[in-house]
Amino acid sequence: MSVRSRRLLAGACTVTLAVAALSACTQKPSGADGAVAVTASDSTCEVSKTEFPAGHLTLDVENKGTKVTEVYVLFPDDRIAAERENIGPGTKTTITAEIKAGDYEIACKPGMKGDGIRRKITASGKNAAAGRSPEADAAVAAYRSYVLEQAQESLPKAQGFADAVKAGDIETAKKLYAPSRIGWERTEPVAESFGDIDPKVDVREDGLEAGQDPAKDWTGWHRLEKALWQDGKIGDREKELADRLMTDLNDWVGRVGTAEITPTSMANGAKELLDEVSRNKITGEEDRYSHTDLVDFKGNLEGAQKTYELLKPVAAKNDAPLVKDLDGQFASLTALLDKYRNGTGGYEYASYDTVAEAQRKELSDGVNALAEPLSKLAAAVVK
Numbered sequence: 001m002s003v004r005s006r007r008l009l010a011g012a013c014t015v016t017l018a019v020a021a022l023s024a025c026t027q028k029p030s031g032a033d034g035a036v037a038v039t040a041s042d043s044t045c046e047v048s049k050t051e052f053p054a055g056h057l058t059l060d061v062e063n064k065g066t067k068v069t070e071v072y073v074l075f076p077d078d079r080i081a082a083e084r085e086n087i088g089p090g091t092k093t094t095i096t097a098e099i100k101a102g103d104y105e106i107a108c109k110p111g112m113k114g115d116g117i118r119r120k121i122t123a124s125g126k127n128a129a130a131g132r133s134p135e136a137d138a139a140v141a142a143y144r145s146y147v148l149e150q151a152q153e154s155l156p157k158a159q160g161f162a163d164a165v166k167a168g169d170i171e172t173a174k175k176l177y178a179p180s181r182i183g184w185e186r187t188e189p190v191a192e193s194f195g196d197i198d199p200k201v202d203v204r205e206d207g208l209e210a211g212q213d214p215a216k217d218w219t220g221w222h223r224l225e226k227a228l229w230q231d232g233k234i235g236d237r238e239k240e241l242a243d244r245l246m247t248d249l250n251d252w253v254g255r256v257g258t259a260e261i262t263p264t265s266m267a268n269g270a271k272e273l274l275d276e277v278s279r280n281k282i283t284g285e286e287d288r289y290s291h292t293d294l295v296d297f298k299g300n301l302e303g304a305q306k307t308y309e310l311l312k313p314v315a316a317k318n319d320a321p322l323v324k325d326l327d328g329q330f331a332s333l334t335a336l337l338d339k340y341r342n343g344t345g346g347y348e349y350a351s352y353d354t355v356a357e358a359q360r361k362e363l364s365d366g367v368n369a370l371a372e373p374l375s376k377l378a379a380a381v382v383k
Helices: 020-026 134-166 170-186 190-191 221-229 236-256 262-282 293-318 322-337 356-373
Strands: 036-040 043-046 052-055 055-063 069-074 081-088 092-101 101-108 117-124
Touching: 020 262, 036 101, 036 170, 043 101, 043 117, 043 356, 055 069, 055 081, 055 170, 069 092, 081 092, 081 134, 081 262, 092 262, 101 170, 117 221, 134 170, 134 236, 134 262, 134 293, 170 262, 170 293, 221 236, 293 322, 322 356
Parallel strands: 036 055, 052 117
Antiparallel strands: 036 043, 055 092, 069 081, 069 101, 101 117
8 A cells, every 4th residue: 555545653663563664774874875865854854965966876864753754756747766664763764766867856754644845856967777787677677567467467357356346246246355456466566656546546544645535535445345344235336436446447557558667666666565564464454354464465475576586687696695585585484474375276365363463473573584685675786
C-alpha cells in the first residue's frame, strides 16, 4: 500500500517489525562524500543543494522531528523517482538513486501524510544511463518486461474476482480475492511510482487522507475484502466498486510501459517490498478481514527476489560477499514462509489469524535478516 495511504509507524528504530526503520537507523555524517543532505523536521524540509549533476544521486537524510517521516524525489507530475519511508525521529538514512537531467522536487512528509513539504531541485549534465554496463541495461529491460507481464496476467484474475462480486457470489469472490492480488504485490513499487493508482486500488480504511469519507472515497480490494469477510454481503455499491477496481487496474496496466526504471530504482523497489512485508503483512494489518496476508507476503518476496536475480550479475562484480549473503537470506526466508503453505504448490497458505505470536516473531526475524543486506543492493549496483 502506498505511502500516501499508510498509517504512521510509531517507534521506528526500536525493537519493532519495521524493517525500513531498521535501515533508517544507520548513522552517517550528513552530506558525506558529495551527497545532498536532507534535514527533515515536523515543519521543515531543508536541502544542502538545489542544483547537482545528473546521474547517481546520494541523499543523506536526517529526521530531526518528532514524527516518523518519509522523503521523496518527485518528477514534476508527481511520479516518484526515488523514496524512503518510515524514517524514525532522530534517525538517519541514505537514499541512492539514478536521476536524469531535469527539474524535480524533494518532498518530506512528516507523519507520512499529505503532499509534504517540498523543495525544488535541478539535475543537469550527463545522465547515468550513458555509462551503464550491458549487464545493467539487460537487467532494466528484463525487469520492464517482467512488470508488464505481471500486470497483464493480473487482469483476468482480477476480472474473475470482480465478476464474482457482481454476481453476488460471496464464496467464489473470497476464493479469488488473494490470487487476484499476486501480480500487484510482486511489482507494487512500480505501481506506487505513479502516485495516484495505489490509493484507488490498495488503500485500507485507516489509510484514507483526512477529510475523505470511507462511504464515498474508499475504493479497491480492501473495501471489497471488508464487505466479503466482515459484512458478509454484496450490495449495489460493492458491484459498482468491482467495476471501478477493473477500471483502475486497466489504467495501471496501460501505464506500466511508461514507468521510469533504473538499476537503483529496481534495487530500492526490492527493499520496499520487504518493508511492505514488515509493516503490513507480519503485523496482519494488510488483509485484516480475510487473513490472507501470507499470500501477499509471498508475492512481495517473489517480486523482491526476481529483482535481485536480475541485478545479481551487476552486484556480483561489485560486491561478491553481499551477493553470497543475499543468496542465503532469500533461500532461508523462502523456506521459512513455505512452512505455512497448504499443500505442495499454488498460493494457498495458512490463515494468518492462526499464526501464533512466536511464529510471527520468527517470520519477522527472517524478514529483518534479509532486509539488512538488501538495503545495500542499490549502492552495489552503482559502484
